[in-house]
Amino acid sequence: MKMKKLVGLGLAAVMAISAAVPAMAANDPYKIVVMPKLVGIPYFTATGEGAVKAGEDLGVEVIYNGPTTADAAEQVKMLEDYITQGVDAICVAPNDAAALDPVLKKAREADIKVLDWDTEATKDLVDASVHQISDQELAEHLIDKMVEYMGTEEGDWAIITGGLSASNLNAWIQFGKDYAAEKYPKLNLVADPYPTDEKQDVALSTTKDILKAYPDVKGLFCVSTPAPIGAAQAIRELGLQDKVTVVGTCVKEDCQDVLSDGSLDLGCLWNCQDLGYLTVGVAKALLDGKELGSEIEVEGFGKFAVVNEKDVILGPPEDYVKE
Amino acid sequence: MKERIRNFTKRKEFGIILIILVLSIGLTFMSNAFLTIDNILDFLRSNSVIGIMALGMLPVLISGGIDLSVSSTIALSAVVIGNFMLKFPGSNPVLVILVAMLSGAVVGLLNGLIITKFKIPPIVATLGTMTIILGAVLLYTGGMWISGLPAWWSSFGNFRLGSFATAAGGTTGVSTQVILFVIGCVITSFILKYSLVGRGIYAVGGSESSAIRVGYNVNRITVFIYVFCGMMTGLAAAAHISIVGQVDPNTYTGYELDVISTVVLGGASTMGGVGTVFGTVLGVVLMAILKNGLILAKVPTYWQKVVMGLVILFAVSIDVINRKREQAKLVRVDVEE
Numbered sequence: 001m002k003m004k005k006l007v008g009l010g011l012a013a014v015m016a017i018s019a020a021v022p023a024m025a026a027n028d029p030y031k032i033v034v035m036p037k038l039v040g041i042p043y044f045t046a047t048g049e050g051a052v053k054a055g056e057d058l059g060v061e062v063i064y065n066g067p068t069t070a071d072a073a074e075q076v077k078m079l080e081d082y083i084t085q086g087v088d089a090i091c092v093a094p095n096d097a098a099a100l101d102p103v104l105k106k107a108r109e110a111d112i113k114v115l116d117w118d119t120e121a122t123k124d125l126v127d128a129s130v131h132q133i134s135d136q137e138l139a140e141h142l143i144d145k146m147v148e149y150m151g152t153e154e155g156d157w158a159i160i161t162g163g164l165s166a167s168n169l170n171a172w173i174q175f176g177k178d179y180a181a182e183k184y185p186k187l188n189l190v191a192d193p194y195p196t197d198e199k200q201d202v203a204l205s206t207t208k209d210i211l212k213a214y215p216d217v218k219g220l221f222c223v224s225t226p227a228p229i230g231a232a233q234a235i236r237e238l239g240l241q242d243k244v245t246v247v248g249t250c251v252k253e254d255c256q257d258v259l260s261d262g263s264l265d266l267g268c269l270w271n272c273q274d275l276g277y278l279t280v281g282v283a284k285a286l287l288d289g290k291e292l293g294s295e296i297e298v299e300g301f302g303k304f305a306v307v308n309e310k311d312v313i314l315g316p317p318e319d320y321v322k323e
Numbered sequence: 324m325k326e327r328i329r330n331f332t333k334r335k336e337f338g339i340i341l342i343i344l345v346l347s348i349g350l351t352f353m354s355n356a357f358l359t360i361d362n363i364l365d366f367l368r369s370n371s372v373i374g375i376m377a378l379g380m381l382p383v384l385i386s387g388g389i390d391l392s393v394s395s396t397i398a399l400s401a402v403v404i405g406n407f408m409l410k411f412p413g414s415n416p417v418l419v420i421l422v423a424m425l426s427g428a429v430v431g432l433l434n435g436l437i438i439t440k441f442k443i444p445p446i447v448a449t450l451g452t453m454t455i456i457l458g459a460v461l462l463y464t465g466g467m468w469i470s471g472l473p474a475w476w477s478s479f480g481n482f483r484l485g486s487f488a489t490a491a492g493g494t495t496g497v498s499t500q501v502i503l504f505v506i507g508c509v510i511t512s513f514i515l516k517y518s519l520v521g522r523g524i525y526a527v528g529g530s531e532s533s534a535i536r537v538g539y540n541v542n543r544i545t546v547f548i549y550v551f552c553g554m555m556t557g558l559a560a561a562a563h564i565s566i567v568g569q570v571d572p573n574t575y576t577g578y579e580l581d582v583i584s585t586v587v588l589g590g591a592s593t594m595g596g597v598g599t600v601f602g603t604v605l606g607v608v609l610m611a612i613l614k615n616g617l618i619l620a621k622v623p624t625y626w627q628k629v630v631m632g633l634v635i636l637f638a639v640s641i642d643v644i645n646r647k648r649e650q651a652k653l654v655r656v657d658v659e660e
Contacts, residue, residue, distance in 0.1 A: 040461040041573055042468060068458075164624070192624035199574045200567045205369035209618035212356040226571060233568065237481070254468050254569065 029061045031087040032283045034276065035075060036066040037095050037119070042251055043225070043272055044093075047118070050276030057300060058284050063087070064276075072096035079103045083110055089283040091130070093118035101125065113286050117279040119168075123310070127286055130279045130312045132270040135168065138317055139175035142247050142268060145319070146219045147184055149245040149265040154186035155218040158210050159193040160203055160231055160248075162224025169223045172249075176221060190214045196227050203230025204237075211238065222248030225269070229255055232264035252320050259322045267320035275314055277301060282312050335590035335597065338641030339605045342634065346612055353620040360487045361495050362615065370611040371500040372563045374604070376582045377589070378504075378511045379555025381603050382548045384586055385515070387528040387595025388438070388445035390549060393556045394578035395456035396430045400560035402460055405469035405570035408476060416479040416565075423557040430456060431553025435546030453579070460572050469570035480565030500562045507555060512600040520547055528595030585610055588638060609638065 034051045036044035048064040055062030063082070067074035072095040079090060080103055090107050094100045097120060104125040107114050114121075117130040147153055159176070161169050173193055180187050194210060196203040203226060211217060211234070222228035228248025232255075235244050241262040250267040258264040281298030290296065296312060297303045305313050351358040367374075376393055383390045403426040404419050430452065437448040483496030515521040523544045526534035535541055564570055583593075589606025591598025613634060617627040 041466045045465045045467060068461075191621065194618070194624060197577070200569075200571060201369065201372070201563065201574070204567065205365070205615070206618065208365055208369075209615050212362060213354065213619045213621055226574065230567070251468075254470060257470060257568065 029059055030089065030284060030287050031061045031063065032089045032091065032280055032287075033063045033065070033079075033082045033087050034117075034279055034283075035078065035090070035092045036064070037075075037093045038068060038070045039066045040068055042254075046251070046272035047276035047279075050273030050278075051280050052276075053273070054277040054280035054284075054301075058281065060280065060284050060287075062280055066093075067095075070095045072099035076100060076103045079107065083107050083112065086110075087112060088287055089113040089115065091115040091117050091279045091283055092121060094121045097121050113283060115279065115283055115286075118275065126310065128282050128292055128312055129310050130275070130282055130314070132275050132314050133317055134313075135171040136175045136179075138249075138268070139172040140179045141317060142172075142221060142249075142266075143176050143180050143184070145266050145268070146221055146245055146247045147187070149247065150219045152218070153184045154188075156188050156190050156214055156216045157219035157221060158190050158214065158217050160206065160210075160220060160222045160227045161193040161195055162198040162227055164193065164195045166224070172223050187219075190217060196224070196230065198224055198226055200226040200230040200233075203227045204234045207231040207234035208238065211240070211244070217244065219245045220247070222246060225250045225254070228264055228267060229258055232258035236261060236263040250320070252318070255320055259320060262322060265321070268317050269320075270314055270317050278304065278312065278314055335642055335645075336599070336602045336605055338645065339589065339602070339609055339638050341641070342638050343605065343609055343612060346609075346616065346634070350612070350616040350620055354616070357616055357619050362619070364487075364495055364497060364501065366611040366615040367501050367504070367608075368498045368566070370607055370614075371498075371504040372559045372566070373578070373581050373585055373610070374504045374607040375507045375559040375562055376556055376578065377585045377603050377607055378507045378600065379552035379559075380582050380586050381511065381591060381598050381600065382515065382521075382524050383445075383552050384583070384591045384593060385528045385595060385598045386524050386545065386548050387531070388545070388548065389583065389593065390434065390449045390552050391446065391579045392430060392434060392449040392453040392456060393552065393582055394575045395453045395460065396427050396553055396556040397560045397563065397578060398460050398572050398575045399430065399456050400424075400426045400557040401564050401570045401575070402464055402469065402572055404561060404564060405472065408472050409469065412473045416476065416561075419476070420558060420561045423561040424554040425557065427553035427555070427557025427560070428550050429553070430556075431550035432546065434553070435549035438549065439542040439545050457576075464572045466573055468572075470568075472564075472568060476565065477568055480568065499565055503558060503562050507558060508600055508604060511555075514551070515600060520544060524548060525596060528597075530596075581610075584635070588635060590642065609634075 036047060038044060051062050051064050075092065075095060076099060082090065083106055090112055094116060101122050104114050104121060108125065113127050114125060115128045115130060116126050120129055159173055161173060177189065194206050196206050207230065220231050222231050228246055228250045232246050235241055235246055245265050247266045249269050251269060255264055255267040278298060281301055282296060285296055285298060292306045292310060295303050295305050307313060356362055380390060400423045404423045407422050408419060434449055434452055437443055438445050480499060482499045484502060485496040486494040487496060488494055523539040526537060526539055527541055527544055531541060585606045586603055587593060588609060590602035613631050617630060622630060
């Protein structure tokens with residue numbers, strides 16, 4: 001008896017909701033899918049927070065979802081589902097640009113705005129491309145800062161990286177090496193980049209070993225977010241805060257401790273939340289019919305430069321130093 | 324005496340000892356920083372986490388099982404004690420270690436029960452729990468780091484027993500993590516050598532049906548093994564967090580392979596029945612020397628992995644060659660008689 005009543009109530013509720021759906025669709029908020037390379041890592045958790053916040057502020061429905069591993073095939077499957085469901089814009093950080101071509105074409109044919117963010121998709125297929133900062137700019141900035149904190153333009157330096165096959169890290173390393181060779185010819189890079197498996201404890205022990213092998217190293221250039229923190233801990237354990245400079249890319253919240261005693265001289269990254277926010281903002285602006293000129297305005301957030309017709313640039317990286 | 328030496332060269336550990344000696348001599352010539360107390364204590368410290376996990380994995384392999392879930396278990400324990408310390412900043416390291424071991428033991432109990440009650444092969448059961456637990460941990464933390472641990476925890480992690488002068492002029496000592504590893508070694512070898520359950524573990528690994536016939540309670544032994552492995556993994560979590568000072572739930576992926584390969588390198592067999600704590604310690608030391616020594620010797624980064632693979636292959640094949648020679652001898656004796 002009770003059971004029947006419950007079922008009845010449930011049915012009534014379902015009917016009420018389904019009746020309400022078309023009503024809501026009348027003044028429908030835009031549905032914007034924002035897809036990271038993967039979910040469950042701090043970086044993409046932070047960008048997701050920004051995207052969702054933008055959704056609330058700008059009055060659009062943001063769906064932030066992605067695969068649990070950095071898998072392009074999984075992204076294709078999920079995007080196809082969203083196209084079938086019917087959304088207004090798709091913003092994707094592709095794990096493999098070429099693999100996503102067919103599904104992005106399909107989205108365009110269905111009149112869905114297509115954007116990429118964080119990492120580029122195939123240029124012809126996107127309406128806009130949201131960039132944190134150019135790889136070159138970040139790398140050169142870090143080299144300049146390393147030299148600034150070393151206090152000299154000559155001496156030994158070494159590179160610590162997350163992994164030898166990560167393409168974005170390798171791009172930063174290459175730009176950094178080229179720039180250092182040109183601008184600071186007296187800097188001496190002691191060895192190939194040291195990989196640390198994206199692990200803080202490996203960065204710690206590797207840094208200690210590097211300093212044993214090359215006691216004259218004065219600067220450490222660390223890419224991948226756990227690397228500068230592990231390196232800085234090694235500096236702290238060895239008490240070399242004043243002798244060895246550590247700069248690198250890391251998440252603001254995670255580097256405060258090692259910054260406090262000068263073990264880490266400078267951490268640097270773009271604001272992850274802002275990147276997610278900007279992505280949604282640009283998507284909304286495009287859906288509103290705005291054109292990308294030389295800059296684009298996001299309501300309540302600011303104006304951002306547009307280069308190469310489609311590339312929206314978030315802006316300079318944020319530096320984290322001792323407060 | 325001669326007999327003793329001959330017996331020693333026949334032991335499974337002989338090959339790996341030989342390699343450690345040859346490598347150490349070579350590395351000492353290539354870098355004067357290698358053979359210093361400071362450096363040895365350093366590489367023991369950074370490898371103590373894998374070492375403690377290897378001690379837990381050893382009985383599992385001896386019993387003929389395998390535990391793939393350790394990488395997720397250590398992540399879970401790390402997140403548990405991270406949150407525990409934030410909630411109870413007034414507690415102490417001993418309590419934290421107990422909580423870590425307890426949380427690991429719960430996962431071990433789960434593994435043990437799934438394996439014995441549902442008769443699911445360990446590799447499948449632990450693969451399942453590995454995925455489930457990692458998923459749960461990432462769901463709970465969002466992959467975010469836990470930082471801002473109490474100050475007493477970092478002093479615990481940076482504690483040094485005794486003091487030795489380092490080459491650089493500072494002092495160093497035996498770190499907390501190395502002490503934990505040594506305690507783990509003592510407990511594990513006591514269990515394997517002198518306890519009834521230890522003999523049972525070898526018996527189960529040698530032949531499960533014989534073990535049952537002799538009267539061992541195989542199910543109970545199996546559950547014990549996985550609980551022990553979970554506890555050691557929890558202890559390893561405490562050791563790891565005491566080194567890095569914050570919890571990164573994503574950092575432990577791939578640990579299960581490092582741990583299993585270390586134990587196998589130390590002479591244990593994935594087929595079960597063989598393995599010793601001494602061998603496992605040698606496996607840990609060999610891996611540690613390789614990682615540390617190749618950097619000190621300034622071997623180019625891309626070559627380091629090649630050299631590492633070669634040495635591991637060589638270490639394992641010495642054992643195989645030894646065994647083949649033994650078998651050949653056995654055959655000859657038969658023919659001669």
